[in-house]
Structures are given as C-alpha cells and as structure tokens.
Amino acid sequence: MFVAEDQVPAEYALPHELHQKEYLSNGFMKAWEGASHAVYSPVALAQADGSYQRKLIGSYPVCTEKEALEALDAATEAYNNGRGAWPTMGVDDRIKCVENFTRKMIAQKDTVVKLIMWEIGKSFADSVKEFDRTVEYIYATIDALKNLDRQSSKFEIEQGIIAQVRRSPLGVVLCMGPFNYPLNETFTTLIPALIMGNTILFKPPKHGTLLFYPLLDAFRDSFPEGVVNTIYGRGHAIVPALMQSGKINVLTLIGSSKVADELKKLHPKVNRLRAILGLDAKNAAIITQNADLKLSVEETVLGALSFNGQRCTALKVIFVHRSKVDAFLEELSAAVSKLKYGMPWEKGVALTPLPEPHKPAYLKECIDDAIRHGASVINEGGGTSFESFVYPAIVYPVKAEMKLYREEQFGPVIPVVPFDDLEEPIQYLIESTHGQQVSIFSQDHEEISLLIDPLVNQVSRVNINCQCQRGPDVFPFTGRKDSAEGTLSVVDALRSFSIRSLVASKFNENNKQLFNQIVSDGNSNFLSTKFIF
Missing domain, CATH: 3.40.605.10 (Aldehyde Dehydrogenase; Chain A, domain 1)
Known part of the structure; x- marks a missing residue:
C-alpha cells in the first residue's frame, strides 16, 4: 500500500517542503525565528532499508x-x-x-x-x-x-x-x-x-x-x-x-x-x-424490519466510511432490527470489501491513511474493548492496521457496556447494535449526550411517521433512507445537547455573526426631512437605501 517516494506520480507530488517562517498580524507578514512544528504527512514512504517513514511536508511557527x-x-x-x-x-x-x-x-x-x-x-x-x-x-x-x-x-x-x-x-x-x-x-x-x-x-x-x-x-x-x-x-x-x-x-x-x-x-x-x-456527534442509523436492505447497506457504507468515517456527520452507530441483522452484516461486509484502499492520489480510492498519529491505537483499544465484552469483528481483515492506515472494522453485537456504544470513534469502525423494539434506538437517542442527526431506513410510511415525531425533538436533522450529512449549505446545520451551539447555513451564519440594530425616530415632518437628507447625502453606510445588485 505504501510506496517509495520515486513512485509518487509527479502531478501529485509537492514541489518542495514548505517551511513557514512568517505569520499574518496587523496587516503584515511578520518574520518568525522561533520554534517550529514539523509537519509529517499521514502518508508513509517506503525506505531503502525496508522501513516506512512519514513524509516531511514542511513546518509552521509555534508562536507564544x-x-x-x-x-x-x-x-x-x-x-x-x-x-x-x-x-x-x-x-x-x-x-x-x-x-x-x-x-x-x-x-x-x-x-x-x-x-x-x-x-x-x-x-x-x-x-x-x-x-x-x-x-x-x-x-x-x-x-x-x-x-x-x-x-x-x-x-x-x-x-x-x-x-x-x-x-x-x-x-x-x-x-x-x-x-x-x-x-x-x-x-x-x-x-x-x-x-x-x-x-x-x-x-x-x-x-x-x-x-x-x-x-x-x-x-x-x-x-x-x-x-x-x-x-x-x-x-x-x-x-x-x-x-x-x-x-x-x-x-x-x-x-x-x-x-x-x-x-x-x-x-x-x-x-x-x-x-x-x-461539537461532538454520535449519529445513529435505525434500520427497521421494513427497510430496503440494499439501500441501507449502500448508505451505511457512505455514511460510516466517507473520509474514513472522520466526519462529525458520519454514521457512528448502526441499529438493525434483529430480523434483518444477519443479512445486513453479510451484505455490509461484502460492500466494505469492495472499497478501494490506498494512497490519496489513486483514482477511485475510498480508504486512505489517518492524519492523527494516535488514532490507530485508539481504534484498536475500542475494538479490543468490544471483543472483551462479547463482540466480534465480522468482516475479514477488519481492524487490521499498518503505520497510519486502519482497515474498516464491522463490530457486532455492540452493547451498552462497550466504548463503541457511547464514544465517538471518529474513524473507520462500524458498531452494529441489534434491536427488537423501536423504543430501544429511541431511548438510546434520548439518553445520548449528542443530538446532531439520525438516519431512518424504512419503506413503511406509518413506521417512519412514528419515528419522526419523537426524534425531531432529540436531534436537529432526521434523514429518511439516506446517510447523515451537512449539505446542502442553504439548509440549517446545528445540533442539540452537546453537539452544537448556534446554527450554520449560508443565511444562518450571517445572522449568527451579527446582531439586528436599528435607527428609529418619531415619524413627523422634521424627522422625515432629516432622514431624507442623510440618505441623499450618502454620509451614513448604515442609514441607507442603497440597493446592491
């Protein structure tokens, strides 16, 4: 998977190391001669002696x-x-x-x-x-x-x-x-x-x-x-x-x-x-007994493993009705095995090295904890790691006493929880400290209706038959509980970073003339009727 430096295609290579010795402050690029932090890529390169070493990209100032x-x-x-x-x-x-x-x-x-x-x-x-x-x-x-x-x-x-x-x-x-x-x-x-x-x-x-x-x-x-x-x-x-x-x-x-x-x-x-x-999120998928299995698997793979699962909107725990769980696990394992893994410049690559040096060890800790409490890694090679790369692990059955049940793994591990009654995933979301999004998979409109009403009061977005996601950017993006404060979207963000202010006066002839004069003179940028095209 990891190659020697001379095997990196020229069009994707960095022309040189980028050592930043300045920073922007008060309108000037100020020189920095103090300590610097070396930046190593998650991409490790094969060395002549058979070892692997993360590529040095450059460095940046460690200011005080x-x-x-x-x-x-x-x-x-x-x-x-x-x-x-x-x-x-x-x-x-x-x-x-x-x-x-x-x-x-x-x-x-x-x-x-x-x-x-x-x-x-x-x-x-x-x-x-x-x-x-x-x-x-x-x-x-x-x-x-x-x-x-x-x-x-x-x-x-x-x-x-x-x-x-x-x-x-x-x-x-x-x-x-x-x-x-x-x-x-x-x-x-x-x-x-x-x-x-x-x-x-x-x-x-x-x-x-x-x-x-x-x-x-x-x-x-x-x-x-x-x-x-x-x-x-x-x-x-x-x-x-x-x-x-x-x-x-x-x-x-x-x-x-x-x-x-x-x-x-x-x-x-x-x-x-x-x-x-x-902030943090532990978005759940709920795959009911009336779900389209093929669609559920496709969206779970996308939702759980896009950019290696390192997204706040990623699906981080999957509840599957017990009647569907065996078939779901079989199809999910097959789908994960078809994902291309490799270097970031490879065409069609879906799984790449992880940027956080400590992440492979943390993910192994989560998987080992689940195994100690009775779970198994379902897919072949799941959880295998080398250098900065971790192959996705499907872990089943995940239970309340496991780290993967509560902690946001922020990586390529898919915890699967079986359930018999829809009240189980609902209670999970009620008790969770996170409240960003949820995905519901079902083809039964009555079942979906019964889930929507309790869940919109637990999370900020309920997705029907699709993965959790941020976009489109015109939609509000926020969360309940410990998942967010404030709302972001194209319009909401403008409101979040400003406050409504007004200029007001009694409506009489004298004040009308004052306002007209101010507007016509154009001396105030606030009190203005200028129309921006």
Missing part, C-alpha cells in the same frame, strides 16, 4: 502567548469599538473585498489542494471537491448577504415610529476550525464572520495548518490592516490568555465540547460572549 496577544490587540484596534474602517464600511465595499480575496484564493488552488491531500490524507478527488465547495460557499454567502441587505434597505413605519433595521457586527471573532475539513469548515465560519464586519483572529487546526499559508498574502492584500490575523502555536499555551482578556466577542470552534466548555469558562464576561460551536 506574546504573539497571540499582539494579534488580538491588532484585531481589537481594527474593530475600534465598532468605529474601525471595516465594521463601518458599506456592505457593497465589504463584498468587493471578499470577492477580491476569492479570486486570489482560486489562483492558489493547485497548491492548497495538494496540501489538503498530503496533510490529512484526504483523497485528491475529495480535496479538489473541498476546495471547490468552499469557493461555492463564499459566493453563496455573498449572494445571501446581498439579499439580506436588499430586504433591509427600506424604512418601516409602525405606531408612529419610523425605523431602519439592519445587521451590524459583533466585534472580535476567534475562529478555530477542524482538521477533517480544514478549509471548508473553517471558512463556513470565518467568511460570514468577516463579511458581516467583524475582525478575525484565526487559529488553523492542528492537522491541516500549512494549507492556509498560500492564502495569507490574499488575506493581507484584500482587507484593511488588522482585520484578519493568524495565530499559531499550542492551543493550551495561547488560547486561554485570549479568552481571559475579555476582548473576544465571539468564539467559533468546530471541535470537542470539552474544549469549548473550558474556553467559555475562561471569559471574564461570559454574557458578552457569543459562541458558534460545532
């Missing part, structure tokens, strides 16, 4: 609390209590800045796509898809903001009061994205926060850091000084001081609920802090 606080000061100054050039800029001008950034970003596509592939082991095809989807999201965000602004470009008169209601920014946003969709998931929060007039402190994920380096010049050249600032370093060393400063107005994190809880508690004025969080 000092540099992080300097970046915070830059973002705070750029916001200037809402008086800075960016928060007071007209919506149409902010849109032009984001459009300019997007053009510069597209020019870096080839480099960014290769870095996604090499840094996190995502297939080349999926890396291209992630980049393209991110660009589409940016343009969809621009269109959504135009629509939102058009609706706000009028005055309202109610009970003798004339007012104009628009959305205004919140302040300084600390943005931290995940490693599994490092570009797309990060930008689904960063871009709407930015375009609404907030200033940004951006910490790249631990895995998938270097891919942002080619975009830093685009950020610097597209926005006013201090509007976008990058912070590098160990999260535990630099983020607490940022939160304790009280200068962070919005925390946006896609990661673990434990980390989110700890960070929020550090803020001295928690009521002033808005949190937009995408």
Whole structure:
C-alpha cells in the first residue's frame, strides 16, 4: 500500500517542503525565528532499508502567548469599538473585498489542494471537491448577504415610529476550525464572520495548518490592516490568555465540547460572549424490519466510511432490527470489501491513511474493548492496521457496556447494535449526550411517521433512507445537547455573526426631512437605501 517516494506520480507530488517562517498580524507578514512544528504527512514512504517513514511536508511557527496577544490587540484596534474602517464600511465595499480575496484564493488552488491531500490524507478527488465547495460557499454567502441587505434597505413605519433595521457586527471573532475539513469548515465560519464586519483572529487546526499559508498574502492584500490575523502555536499555551482578556466577542470552534466548555469558562464576561460551536456527534442509523436492505447497506457504507468515517456527520452507530441483522452484516461486509484502499492520489480510492498519529491505537483499544465484552469483528481483515492506515472494522453485537456504544470513534469502525423494539434506538437517542442527526431506513410510511415525531425533538436533522450529512449549505446545520451551539447555513451564519440594530425616530415632518437628507447625502453606510445588485 505504501510506496517509495520515486513512485509518487509527479502531478501529485509537492514541489518542495514548505517551511513557514512568517505569520499574518496587523496587516503584515511578520518574520518568525522561533520554534517550529514539523509537519509529517499521514502518508508513509517506503525506505531503502525496508522501513516506512512519514513524509516531511514542511513546518509552521509555534508562536507564544506574546504573539497571540499582539494579534488580538491588532484585531481589537481594527474593530475600534465598532468605529474601525471595516465594521463601518458599506456592505457593497465589504463584498468587493471578499470577492477580491476569492479570486486570489482560486489562483492558489493547485497548491492548497495538494496540501489538503498530503496533510490529512484526504483523497485528491475529495480535496479538489473541498476546495471547490468552499469557493461555492463564499459566493453563496455573498449572494445571501446581498439579499439580506436588499430586504433591509427600506424604512418601516409602525405606531408612529419610523425605523431602519439592519445587521451590524459583533466585534472580535476567534475562529478555530477542524482538521477533517480544514478549509471548508473553517471558512463556513470565518467568511460570514468577516463579511458581516467583524475582525478575525484565526487559529488553523492542528492537522491541516500549512494549507492556509498560500492564502495569507490574499488575506493581507484584500482587507484593511488588522482585520484578519493568524495565530499559531499550542492551543493550551495561547488560547486561554485570549479568552481571559475579555476582548473576544465571539468564539467559533468546530471541535470537542470539552474544549469549548473550558474556553467559555475562561471569559471574564461570559454574557458578552457569543459562541458558534460545532461539537461532538454520535449519529445513529435505525434500520427497521421494513427497510430496503440494499439501500441501507449502500448508505451505511457512505455514511460510516466517507473520509474514513472522520466526519462529525458520519454514521457512528448502526441499529438493525434483529430480523434483518444477519443479512445486513453479510451484505455490509461484502460492500466494505469492495472499497478501494490506498494512497490519496489513486483514482477511485475510498480508504486512505489517518492524519492523527494516535488514532490507530485508539481504534484498536475500542475494538479490543468490544471483543472483551462479547463482540466480534465480522468482516475479514477488519481492524487490521499498518503505520497510519486502519482497515474498516464491522463490530457486532455492540452493547451498552462497550466504548463503541457511547464514544465517538471518529474513524473507520462500524458498531452494529441489534434491536427488537423501536423504543430501544429511541431511548438510546434520548439518553445520548449528542443530538446532531439520525438516519431512518424504512419503506413503511406509518413506521417512519412514528419515528419522526419523537426524534425531531432529540436531534436537529432526521434523514429518511439516506446517510447523515451537512449539505446542502442553504439548509440549517446545528445540533442539540452537546453537539452544537448556534446554527450554520449560508443565511444562518450571517445572522449568527451579527446582531439586528436599528435607527428609529418619531415619524413627523422634521424627522422625515432629516432622514431624507442623510440618505441623499450618502454620509451614513448604515442609514441607507442603497440597493446592491
């Protein structure tokens, strides 16, 4: 599976190691001469002596609390209590800045796509898809903001009061994205926060850091000084001081609920802090006795193993009616055996190396725990690992006392739980600390109806005869319980990173003339009837 470096196709190889010795802060690329973190790919290369070694891709700065606080000061100054050039800029001008950034970003596509592939082991095809989807999201965000602004470009008169209601920014946003969709998931929060007039402190994920380096010049050249600032370093060393400063107005994190809880508690004025969080999930599939078995297997494979199961929306526990379970396991094993595994650049590859160095050992721990409690690995070769690769394991029967029953494995392990009564999976979802999504597989409309009503009050999305997923991006993406805070979609994100503000006055002749004069002079970017096309 792993090859020597001279066997990597030239069109997928990185031209050289990328050693980042600078970072973006206060509108300048600042030189860094301190400690650096070496970035090794999950792709191991065969060596002449028969061993295997992860490929060194490059390195990035390990900055300290000092540099992080300097970046915070830059973002705070750029916001200037809402008086800075960016928060007071007209919506149409902010849109032009984001459009300019997007053009510069597209020019870096080839480099960014290769870095996604090499840094996190995502297939080349999926890396291209992630980049393209991110660009589409940016343009969809621009269109959504135009629509939102058009609706706000009028005055309202109610009970003798004339007012104009628009959305205004919140302040300084600390943005931290995940490693599994490092570009797309990060930008689904960063871009709407930015375009609404907030200033940004951006910490790249631990895995998938270097891919942002080619975009830093685009950020610097597209926005006013201090509007976008990058912070590098160990999260535990630099983020607490940022939160304790009280200068962070919005925390946006896609990661673990434990980390989110700890960070929020550090803020001295928690009521002033808005949190937009995408957190843990343990999405279940419920395959009833009336399910289409072929369809259920196809969607389970997609839902559980796309990008090796390293998605918050992945199917992470499968409840199967006991009357169907033997046939389901047989067909699921056959389907998994047909998946192509290999290096990320191989065409049609579905299973690739894992970016987290500790993940193979953790998955083995989960599988061994299940076996100790009476489960078995059903599929041939399931759970076999070598270097950074783990072959998918179908584990059955999974029970409540097993780690796989509750813990989010975030990897290629498919726990299968048999059930006799639909109340069993319903109770699982009720008792779960997670509440993102569920997938129901059934061809009986009455059965589906009976499941929908209790489950929509446990999770944020109920999928019928299909896997759990985020898209389309116009749909709300959120979760209940410990799975999320705030709602993301193209439109919801714009609302999440802003607040409704209004200018109002008594409706009389004098105030009518004042408002007309302000609008006609065009001196206020807020009080305006400008219609953006």
